Amino acid sequence: MSQKVGYNKNWYKEWFGEDYLIVYQHRDDSDARELIKLIVKNTTISQNSRLLDLACGNGRHAYLISEYTKNVVGLDLSSHLLHQAYKKKTTGQAPAFVRADMRHFPFNVKFDVIFSLFTSFGYFEDDEMHVHVAKEIYNSLNPNGLFILDYFNAAYVAERLIPQGKRTVGEIEVEEERWISDQRVQKKITIQRDGLTKTFHESVRMFELHELENLLSKAGLKIAKVFGEYDGSPYKKDSTRMIVFAEKCT
Ligand SMILES: C[S@@+](CC[C@H](N)C(=O)[O-])C[C@H]1O[C@@H](n2cnc3c(N)ncnc32)[C@H](O)[C@@H]1O
Numbered sequence: 586m587s588q589k590v591g592y593n594k595n596w597y598k599e600w601f602g603e604d605y606l607i608v609y610q611h612r613d614d615s616d617a618r619e620l621i622k623l624i625v626k627n628t629t630i631s632q633n634s635r636l637l638d639l640a641c642g643n644g645r646h647a648y649l650i651s652e653y654t655k656n657v658v659g660l661d662l663s664s665h666l667l668h669q670a671y672k673k674k675t676t677g678q679a680p681a682f683v684r685a686d687m688r689h690f691p692f693n694v695k696f697d698v699i700f701s702l703f704t705s706f707g708y709f710e711d712d713e714m715h716v717h718v719a720k721e722i723y724n725s726l727n728p729n730g731l732f733i734l735d736y737f738n739a740a741y742v743a744e745r746l747i748p749q750g751k752r753t754v755g756e757i758e759v760e761e762e763r764w765i766s767d768q769r770v771q772k773k774i775t776i777q778r779d780g781l782t783k784t785f786h787e788s789v790r791m792f793e794l795h796e797l798e799n800l801l802s803k804a805g806l807k808i809a810k811v812f813g814e815y816d817g818s819p820y821k822k823d824s825t826r827m828i829v830f831a832e833k834c835t
Contacts, residue, residue, distance in 0.1 A: 592771055596786040597708045601663040604776050604783065606643065607754055612703060617645040619815040620702060620828075624733060626817070627810065627830060630654055634697040637725065638680070639687055640705030644670030647680040658696075660685050688714065690721045699726060700733040707736070707790035712800060715790065719804030726833045732806050738813065738820075738827045739791035742770055765791070794820070794827060806831040 593599070630636070634654045638647040641659030643666045651657045657680035661667050670682050685691045688709075699722050709715060722732050743765060751760045758777040763770065772787040792800070798808050808831045813824025820827060 592769075592786045592788040594710055596788055598662065600774070600785040600787060601642070601661075602665040604757070604774075604778075604785065606666070606669065607757060608759055608774065608776070610754065612645075614645050614649065616815075617649055617702075620735060621646055621649040623812065623815055623817050623828070624650070624698075624700065625653055628698055628731060628733075630698065635694065635727075637692075637696045637699040639699055639701045639722070641670065641680075641682065642666045642703075642705075644673055644680060644682065646700070646702050647682075648673055648675055651675070651678045651680050657681070658683060658692075660687065660690075662686055687718050687721065690725050692725055695725055695727045696730060697727050698731045698733065700735070702733075702735040704735070704737050704789060706734055707792060708788070709790075712790070716800055716803045719801055719806060723804045723806055723833060728833065728835045730833045732801070732831045732833070734797075734829050734831070736792065736797070736827045736829070737770075737789075738824045739770075739793055740822050741825055742791070744823075746770070792827075794829075797827070797829060801829075801831050805834045807834050 630653050632654055635656040636650060636654055638657065638659040641647045641661050644659050647657050647659035655678045659670060659680050659682045661684065664684060667682050667684055683691060707715060726732065746763050746765065748764065749762050756778060760775040762773045768791050769788050770791055774785045776783045794811065801808060808829050810830040811820040812818065812828040813820035814826060
């Protein structure tokens with residue numbers, strides 16, 4: 586029987602490596618390009634704007650947004666994903682990458698736009714820590730700076746949760762079990778590769794829009810716009826995403 590109760594609180598330190606990139610290989614540059622287009626259309630980013638891709642992973646968004654400004658920094662905790670980011674080839678301006686924990690920003694400069702894309706928030710055990718991250722973001726934004734958060738839409742996920750699924754990705758067999766507990770979407774991922782079995786977890790806080798609004802406001806960030814899809818459709822109850830643009834209140 587599968588073990589669904591509880592989860593490893595440090596799951597995010599273990600999961601975002603080589604296997605993550607294989608399991609989520611459909612989240613590629615073309616997926617990233619659509620979201621970057623939405624961001625560029627709804628901001629006033631220029632060549633001199635300073636941008637931070639918070640939890641940048643392998644840098645897919647950081648590279649694409651570097652077509653619009655020369656000052657892009659990607660921050661992530663995963664050495665493996667950062668290594669992949671460094672290795673990417675570009676004909677244009679390359680972003681800078683830094684390894685750090687989003688709970689402790691290492692910067693002595695401020696940014697015009699900070700973004701956190703593809704559900705890279707809500708990983709910690711309690712909302713106080715999420716507010717703390719939001720305060721780190723606030724403190725690293727210039728006056729009138731913008732925080733953009735691309736998150737899953739909790740209502741959509743709750744209604745369509747597929748409890749179990751198996752698939753083959755390249756050479757690996759992936760089994761995913763999903764459930765909801767403690768206001769979190771929980772996922773157990775079992776990977777079989779070359780006769781070895783590995784297990785990982787994902788556990789992400791489900792936020793309704795009003796909860797996110799409340800959380801961000803505690804850090805001085807005020808939601809100005811919300812989209813429900815990467816194509817710019819407005820947010821609705823059955824949108825797949827919840828993409829918020831929040832302004833720094835001064
Ligand atoms: C779902 S992935 C998304 C990555 C990237 N934004 C993308 O769209 O490809 C979440 C990212 O958050 C990073 N991460 C997890 N916990 C972190 C932490 N405490 N501080 C900084 N980055 C973290 C992971 O290493 C991973 O790259």
